[in-house]
Amino acid sequence: MRKFLNGLLLTIVLSGVVVTGAHCQDVIPKEFFTAAGIPDSLKEDANSIVRYSTDEVTIKGPGEAVIKHHSLVTILNEKGDDEAITRYRYNKKYDTYSFINVRVYDAAGLQVKKYHKSDFYDYALIGSGDIANDERFLVLKHTVASYPTTIEVEYEEDVSSFINISGWDIQDIEQSVQNETYKVLTKPVMGFRYKCNNIKLSPVKGTADDYDTYTWQIKDLRAIKKEENVRAWSVVPYVSFGTNAFNCDGYPGNISTWQDYGKWVYNLNKDVCTLTPQRVAEIKKMTDTIKTDKEKAKFLYEYLQKNTRYVSVQLGIGGWKPFDANFVDEKKYGDCKALANYMYALLKAVNIPSYWAVVYGGTNGISPDPAFPANEFNHEILCVPFKNDTTWLDCTSTYGQFGRPGPFTENRMALLITEDGGKLVNTPKSKAEDNQFNSEVHLVLDADGGAKAQVKILSTGEYREEYIYLAFKKQDEQKDDLLNDLGIKQPSVFNFQYGDDKNGVKELDISLEYDKLYDIATGDKQFYHSNIFALCNSTVPILEKRKSNYCFDYPEIRTCVTTIDLPAGFEVETLPANQQLKFTYGNYEVKYSYDAAKNQVISTAKFNLTNQVIPAAKYTEMQQYMDAVAKAQNKKLVIHRKA
Numbered sequence: 001m002r003k004f005l006n007g008l009l010l011t012i013v014l015s016g017v018v019v020t021g022a023h024c025q026d027v028i029p030k031e032f033f034t035a036a037g038i039p040d041s042l043k044e045d046a047n048s049i050v051r052y053s054t055d056e057v058t059i060k061g062p063g064e065a066v067i068k069h070h071s072l073v074t075i076l077n078e079k080g081d082d083e084a085i086t087r088y089r090y091n092k093k094y095d096t097y098s099f100i101n102v103r104v105y106d107a108a109g110l111q112v113k114k115y116h117k118s119d120f121y122d123y124a125l126i127g128s129g130d131i132a133n134d135e136r137f138l139v140l141k142h143t144v145a146s147y148p149t150t151i152e153v154e155y156e157e158d159v160s161s162f163i164n165i166s167g168w169d170i171q172d173i174e175q176s177v178q179n180e181t182y183k184v185l186t187k188p189v190m191g192f193r194y195k196c197n198n199i200k201l202s203p204v205k206g207t208a209d210d211y212d213t214y215t216w217q218i219k220d221l222r223a224i225k226k227e228e229n230v231r232a233w234s235v236v237p238y239v240s241f242g243t244n245a246f247n248c249d250g251y252p253g254n255i256s257t258w259q260d261y262g263k264w265v266y267n268l269n270k271d272v273c274t275l276t277p278q279r280v281a282e283i284k285k286m287t288d289t290i291k292t293d294k295e296k297a298k299f300l301y302e303y304l305q306k307n308t309r310y311v312s313v314q315l316g317i318g319g320w321k322p323f324d325a326n327f328v329d330e331k332k333y334g335d336c337k338a339l340a341n342y343m344y345a346l347l348k349a350v351n352i353p354s355y356w357a358v359v360y361g362g363t364n365g366i367s368p369d370p371a372f373p374a375n376e377f378n379h380e381i382l383c384v385p386f387k388n389d390t391t392w393l394d395c396t397s398t399y400g401q402f403g404r405p406g407p408f409t410e411n412r413m414a415l416l417i418t419e420d421g422g423k424l425v426n427t428p429k430s431k432a433e434d435n436q437f438n439s440e441v442h443l444v445l446d447a448d449g450g451a452k453a454q455v456k457i458l459s460t461g462e463y464r465e466e467y468i469y470l471a472f473k474k475q476d477e478q479k480d481d482l483l484n485d486l487g488i489k490q491p492s493v494f495n496f497q498y499g500d501d502k503n504g505v506k507e508l509d510i511s512l513e514y515d516k517l518y519d520i521a522t523g524d525k526q527f528y529h530s531n532i533f534a535l536c537n538s539t540v541p542i543l544e545k546r547k548s549n550y551c552f553d554y555p556e557i558r559t560c561v562t563t564i565d566l567p568a569g570f571e572v573e574t575l576p577a578n579q580q581l582k583f584t585y586g587n588y589e590v591k592y593s594y595d596a597a598k599n600q601v602i603s604t605a606k607f608n609l610t611n612q613v614i615p616a617a618k619y620t621e622m623q624q625y626m627d628a629v630a631k632a633q634n635k636k637l638v639i640h641r642k643a
Contacts, residue, residue: 262422
């Protein structure tokens with residue numbers, strides 16, 4: 001949802017115009033309030049339409065700004081109902097809303113409901129792992145009774161601390177725009193900057209009193225059609241804003257270059273990253289028999305994982321400055337930056353240099369622009385440069401492997417925090433070899449079509465962590481997740497247990513029993529799927545033209561060796577053909593053999609995805625490949641009773 005959405009104001013209808021409540025100076029044409037005023041071209045692929053939106057941001061000085069917003073959004077159908085939820089995140093120390101007015105109109109433009117700031121629910125933004133936070137949410141949910149419905153919002157916000165000023169989110173996916181204006185007033189000494197993303201727009205520049213002004217306007221912007229598995233930030237249009245000078249909780253800084261911003265972060269960290277002499281001596285004694293620096297780092301990383309837990313406390317500058325390493329050492333908890341800082345201190349104790357690194361965390365997350373310094377980070381990890389390689393550590397991961405940060409932070413740039421300032425570097429690229437699902441299945445058929453199966457799964461990377469965290473769920477939820485994720489036919493008996501977790505490989509063992517496993521039985525013949533589960537159980541729709549890249553979560557390798565014991569008195573009639581399928585970013589191979597002496601069918605299958613981002617130009621090739629894989633996996637093994 002766009003930051004500035006939804007609202008309703010007191011309305012006086014005059015000849016052809018609507019003048020809204022006392023706070024607003026806008027004179028809005030009446031047609032923006034009525035459904036009849038929507039051009040047909042803006043309805044295509046749209047669930048909602050921004051009829052009118054104006055924002056005025058006055059940047060008074062470093063960390064000081066006033067934001068005035070007024071918008072009308074028409075909801076066309078139930079898929080657009082999120083536009084009837086007005087939500088604002090704010091910091092109770094730095095942000096205040098002097099007023100918020102919300103009004104609702106029917107298709108004819110008649111007001112049917114009004115709300116004020118006092119009607120909003122104000123609650124603390126406490127997420128998983130949080131115990132204290134200055135961040136809060138103001139939320140108002142209006143229930144839409146009929147369509148189309150128009151929501152009007154007006155508010156004024158005063159901000160007294162920031163590194164970045166909020167940008168302009170022009171539209172969402174499946175949302176069109178009829179008329180939007182965005183204006184920024186800023187003192188010249190602030191070093192105001194802007195960057196257009198996924199759109200080309202130029203502002204009208206001017207001056208007003210002692211402010212420079214920048215005004216953007218856009219009209220009749222058609223909706224972006226929804227495509228599956230797309231990174232929204234790579235598709236929706238938005239304008240990023242920045243000022244070289246900033247002030248965060250009384251800590252002034254400069255972000256005109258990445259180096260400057262890195263210096264600001266370094267100065268926050270430099271006095272909290274050293275353990276006491278007594279603890280340094282103890283850490284050295286713990287590692288004095290370990291030969292290499294890399295082995296010492298691995299030992300200390302595993303020590304951190306076993307002895308600390310993630311807990312978030314985001315109060316004041318504590319949202320940016322980590323806990324003292326000695327505090328974490330004693331209390332055994334911290335957030336991402338506190339745990340990264342503690343790991344930094346552990347390594348420092350044994351003379352292993354490392355660097356804090358701030359990054360945007362999230363699967364297929366955004367990478368910072370080298371040409372536009374801005375704080376677009378939400379996570380902190382650690383970079384350890386050894387002689388022959390560089391090791392990355394996510395210190396919030398209780399079960400992650402040493403040196404494998406995972407797709408949450410891979411495939412993008414991070415900002416290293418050094419004594420000399422910030423330096424943008426690439427995090428590791430995800431590799432299929434890091435995310436493996438390797439399985440062995442022994443299936444024993446009986447003459448009536450019943451079966452028993454033993455499944456062993458050896459998992460690494462994301463699959464390993466998935467099975468580790470699965471174990472924390474309720475037993476029934478674990479069973480349902482396994483059946484659904486693996487695409488296993490519902491058995492009459494289902495048992496599973498977790499095996500060893502050694503050297504980055506997690507074992508899972510499953511036992512299955514079926515009263516009837518075959519798909520079809522006719523006469524003396526029985527038709528079976530040649531596998532208990534598919535290595536790839538998804539396809540993608542045929543599209544005339546894909547516009548955006550298709551994103552998987554990570555590259556992967558999945559294998560399965562299946563041994564099928566045929567019932568006594570039966571033999572193979574039809575064995576599926578071997579197949580090899582390829583596309584630019586992957587391949588699938590399956591081989592079958594029949595051992596008549598043992599009366600066994602053995603199949604070996606492998607599915608390999610070498611890259612998680614598939615360019616739009618390769619979508620059709622991928623779609624045809626995945627259809628072919630699905631057909632290959634659906635081939636039947638036919639057995640019959642011997643004459």
